[in-house]
Amino acid sequence: MSWFIPFILASSALILLLVWYSFRQREKKLIRSLHTLLEEAKNGQLTIHKFQEGDYASLENDFYNYLKQSELSAEMLQEQKQVIQTLISDISHQCVTPIANILLYAQLLEEKQTVPPAEIRLISQQSQKLDFLIQSLVKMSRLESGTIAPVTKQQPITPLLHSLALQFQSKADAKEIRLAIDPTSALAKYDLKWTSEALANILDNAIKYSPNGSQIELSAESYQLFTKIEVKDQGIGISEAEIPHIFQRFYRSAEAAEQAGVGVGLYLARQIVEAQGGYIKVTSQVGAGSTFALYLPNEIYQD
Structure with missing residues (x-):
């Protein structure tokens, strides 16, 4: 009987190995199935698979139903x-x-x-x-x-800033506001027409909410991945609580209610910049002015 105990142990080990192998195979099959569902969902070709009873099949079925509902919602x-x-x-x-x-x-x-x-x-x-x-x-x-998509190319920032200042010079003169352009050799990859519109919306607000006799600075600086264009004013400023909301459609703060506007300029500016692969950051202090920084991709980042 001395052989019986080793035989039992060997048989138990073999059974455990077979159970573990079966479990791993079912796990791999489930993962492959879930990956297939994800790929089909991404390609818009989600199809019904033949499911069997069991916990794994239930999970697979639930995952399919979730993806199908997401596809229908989209x-x-x-x-x-x-x-x-x-x-x-x-x-x-x-x-x-x-x-x-x-x-x-x-x-x-x-x-x-x-x-x-x-x-x-x-x-x-x-x-x-x-x-x-x-x-x-x-x-x-x-x-x-996506009907209109910006067409970007690598080009200097200085002509953009000078054109913008010329466009708003008369409006600034009416409030005796000085438009100061810092000399720059910065380049960025951007659509001239659409970027001009984004900056025009920001500069228009800067003039609108700045006091008479103040100054607005236009500047640009290049980094490795992005080029930053700044519009810095000495206006009424924006509270920290309001900054997350100012790019929403039709949003108007209580402080801006007295000025003409419909609340779409900043929303459009953000849409235009993001459509070019960039983003906008705002720093502000109530009563001390605001700085809007547009970050546009460089050629090296796009390639």
Whole structure:
């Protein structure tokens, strides 16, 4: 009987080995199946697999159902975006002629002087505000849907800053604000038209919320991966609690309520910069001004 105990031990070890091997095989099969489901979900080709009863099959089935619901949710979200984009495009198309007519009639009234100038200016200002809102909605819709994509190339920053300063010089002069451009040889990979629009929205706010006689600095500095463009003002500043919200659509702080605006400029600026592979950072102190920093990729980062 001396051989019996070793035989039992060897048999037990063999059984444990077989159980462990079976477990590992089922585990590998489950992992392969889950990987297959993930790949199919990423490629938009999620299909029903033949599931069997058991804990592993239950997990696999639950995972499939989760991915399927996520896929359906993404499809519904895309359809909703398309409906909204179509609606905005239709509304904007229908509004172009009425807004143009209102502006024309306001100009005619001003020439005839049959209405007090103050009322005419109000008609013109509100019409321009409506036109700006419609155009902004169209841009937001097209950027979000990918209909419009920035075309970037490596180019210097200095011409961009000088063009921006020239564009806003008269508005700055009206408040005796000095636009200072720091000399720079910085380069970045960006779309000139869209980046100009993003910076214009930021500079417009800087002038709007800065006191008379103050200064706004425009500068740029290159790093290894990104080039930073800064717009630094001496305005009313932004509280720390509000900074996470200022890039939301139609967000307007209580301090900004007295100034004209619709709350889409900063949202558009962020969308434009992110569409180029960049990002925006804000540092601010209430009563001491704000600094908006746009980080645009360099050529080396894009390649």
